[in-house]
Amino acid sequence: MFEKEYDVIVVGGGHAGAEATAAAANMGSKTLLVTMNLQNIGQMSCNPAMGGIAKGQIVREIDALGGYSGIITDMSAIQFKMLNKSKGPAMWSPRAQNDRMRFAEEWRLALEGTPNVDFYQEMVSGVLVEKNNVVGVRTSLGIDIKSRAVVLTNGTFLNGLIHIGEKQFGGGRAGEKAATGITEQLVDYGFDSGRMKTGTPPRVDGRSLDYSVMIPQPGDIVPEKFSYTNTLPLNTQVDCHMTHTSELVHDLLREGFDRSPMFNGRIKSIGPRYCPSIEDKINRFADKDSHQIFVEPEGWKTVEVYVNGFSTSLPEDVQYRALKSVKGFENVKFFRPGYAIEYDYFPPTQLRHTLETKLVNNLYFAGQINGTTGYEEAASQGLMAGINAHLKINQKEPFILQRDEAYIGVLIDDLITKGTEEPYRMFTSRAEYRTLLRQDNADLRLTPKSFEIGLAKKDRLTRMEEKLKKSNDFIAFFKNTSVLPKDINPILESVSSAKVKQSDKMFKVFSRPKVTMEHMLQLEAVSKYASENSFDREVMEQTEIQVKYSGYIEKEKNNADKLHRLENVKIPEGFDYSKLKSLSHEAREKLNLIRPVTISQASRISGVSPSDISVLLVFMGR
Template sequence: MKHYDVIVIGGGHAGIEAAAAAARMGVSTALVTMRPEDLGTLSCNPAIGGLGKGHLVREIDAMDGVMGRLADQAGIQFRLLNRRKGPAVQGPRGQMDRALYRAAAFDRLSSQPNLTLVYGEVSALTGEGRWIDGIVLADGTSFSAGAVVLTTGTFLNGVIHIGDTRREAGRWGDRASNGLADSLRRLDLPLGRLKTGTPPRLDGRSIDWSRLEMQPGDDAPVMFSYLSTAPTVAQIACGITHTNEATHRIIRENLSRSAMYGGQISGRGPRYCPSIEDKVVRFADKSSHQIFLEPEGLDDHTVYPNGISTSLPADIQQDYVRSIGGLEEAIITQPGYAVEYDYVDPRALDNSLRLRDAQGLYLAGQINGTTGYEEAGAQGLVAGLNAALAAQGRDQITFSRTDSYIGVMIDDLTTRGVSEPYRMFTSRAEFRLTLRADNADQRLTPLALRLGCAGDERRQHFARRQDRYMAARKMTESLRFSPTELQRAGIHTRLDGQQRSIFTLLGGTDICADRLAGLVPDLLDLRPETLQQLRNDALYHQYADRQARDAEILRADEAIDLPQDLDYARISGLSAELRAKLTAARPATLAAAAKIEGMTPAALTLLVAMARAGRRSRA
């Protein structure tokens, strides 16, 4: 029987990131997916990044992951969101050419050392009891594995709804993989049910673009990967149109035929990504909703109308689409649908994304109740790295809320669970001012280098970037000027006799960089990215101290490990309610315990005492 250190099941964004990460760690890795063309499929909207999500892509890239580079190769429009707001809340976003993305994913994975691509359907996980040690394919082939990473998305009991018709499936055109589901059922995992929707796809040739407002990309595109410099393919614009009263009337009159409103769907959908039915019902006073018409590729006529996901019957979809300006003649190439699926309650995972109640099984991506390619990819990275570390007999790596959005997400998932598909937002990160897209490499690439998951190109590129930054930081901090000197240069500050460093001045939003360059011509020699990062760091500098103090407190709590075998039932002084919650949650650290609802300072004090006692008895 062929053995792999790590076997990754699923070729979506979690799967390819997991497989690539494990392979970069130097362990023998297999990625099992049904067909080569499944690799890197953008199954929902043809875009990557955005607010919070763009941060995740940068962090994946900082760990030398693949998503950023694939998105840069396949990007046909790049926009930096929130340009008018501060740098901490700006996020890179890109429209993708689906075919180019898949091709880039296939190229990268098939040339990745230590990685074997296996095509087939996984019919079962193998192993004794709760110890997973391999897989069996539908054709009977078996592989043994040191660790298995499961990234099967919505394939668990997936049901597709179009109006009142329903059928079992994963994504459109895919077979549902229920053999594997039976294997999971054997593990008796805590499951929940979620739903998500897609809009109908349109034939771009049937859209009257001449009547639509067009939105081009940025003049100076911001790339996802630190290693990329510019887009490599032609760039496009997206169209913008709006629903109107007629659209809303058609939807209202047919609500009972919507799978979601007709009662066929029980799972919970995301509040932040409502279907058009939801929008019309919940925001009845709005007479119009915006729709972005996003081309799915340079050589693909399919257009993704972002903003009208639906589970209405196909004929109603056609009616309401054609009521919209510019879409009067639109041809629907594939109707929109809602998909309902099971997810595994991520509180069953530890913060390496390993299933706590089983050996050798990691879960990543939509199966954990998240939505989005970026969230999936980031989890894939974490699970892939940890599966490889486990195979190597090394300690697991965990990310902290204080160092990354990845850490925020993993902590949210494993301590709070989800009640709707989990999507990243910048507001989830309490240390948002320091966890920026511009400094993801400073935060994480040193970790990647320590772990051994970053290649030479990354190492050299990071070292050069870091050297430039440190030199510029030192220079700007050491050059100081009095208010009078500044005034002579046309820079007005309070005449308080206080000398100010160039670094401090760079943080002033009202100070023009040109004037500073008049004072310090060396600034003109800095690369724009270096100067920008200096400005970002300077802008938030005065807030950084407080955040650093808060982060220190959190890190101290994160450093207090709670023994996984702690018997909460036997701790006297805990209320029955907290005992039950702690037994269910089994928090890994004091910080995780503190987030359990109803937790009291007294109970935390008890837990600290227990943790200390546990350490003593083990020592």
């Protein structure tokens, strides 16, 4: 069936696998996507949404690099919101509700329309390794398929175990069997593995809900979009709704705690700290008498509804009784109960920054197999693994994003350097350079880099360069153009800002906290200049941010430059830290385990102190 050797085989068709397949194929690698069910490519296993705090920035970065997630999100969105607009632009985070069925369909069609992609439906039971190099995969039917690189994106399927109350059964997702064989084989090769847990809420029939007693949650009045390409923003949107639990709901849930796998010891692994189950919330926040429940439609036409905030693994009868006591859910009908799932993962300290494993050459891990949670985190890893698999087999330099270049860089560096013992989720607080890593400038940061390695196409680069030129021209206009007091003072008065007494440069006035682009466009000279040059929303937004936050941006760039000096101090491969007796015992242990590539990476390892870094710098001749 498979006479030829593939360049890259991707195992798993979730968000990580889909992006890995698209990236490798678009760069020119003959790529095979092997998945257990071709109908579930790009499946939204949990909530029907993309983006959110920090996650929205990641989707923008994927799009800027030439990935598909932003485009697919725009094509299947039913609602769009820009979160945190009341805060500074570093915190603005795009989020979309999506049509679950259309999202998966668009992913399938996008991959089918990508040259160099073949598909095969079957379970992969192991990888083929010769002399420490991966050479392909073996399927459950015993078919060997040869390749030069393999990307594993197994999600929650590796020895997946589903829990509903006291019942448990094997599965990687509701209605789908678990994947077996891979964990055991990799452990035999010397890999460490662990177990993690995640969960999902019940899905219910929207026709059985009373929305009139809930609080509507509409999308933005003027919705934006994710992709920097020519996808269209929404012109109609679907409302979500919000309701709350109560003391009665909590009491009903507590009745089932003795049958909860979380509390009776059946589940021993750790779940996501920042997305706890409803029973965990009641237990951890016993002082709160209610919790928010977001009622999220699963699509334009379907009546299925996702009950966000009610993730649970309690017995189905307990779930039903408790949910019926939530306002608006009195007559609820279940499509399926919530459940928890335990699955195998491999601590990511066993990987290089390219996501290639240290033990087996040309073998890459991406997504939940690395201990992360979330579609966006998985998709970004898949993209980077696909890129680096292609570059490696073509003897090209690896593609690694630094912490000041992308949230993706922060994500991968955190995983490789610090590891994780609980499902890792991205937050803006994890990025020390978040003023640089905004959702509005992902294309300016990353598209030139992606074009250079052969992924982002010329039209993306041209569009980015045009946006950059226009915003730079607009900034120069504000710096070079003066405004008279009689023209600007009425605007300043309207926002309670001190009036000017003499003519001043527009840039200086625009820099004031309460003065916005809307105010500046009230000036005839500004309005005329913007109109003559056809400045769109993106150019206006980029100009305003660069004017108002130039000081903060410059400061962060300087801090990043200092970091890069340490990034340039390489540590020889195979360096023996045990011979440096001046290092602390913990530092020697951690450095020998993680094998950092640079002094900068070493400085971020938990347990390596500043004095340990000084010892290394002295030894390296710095």
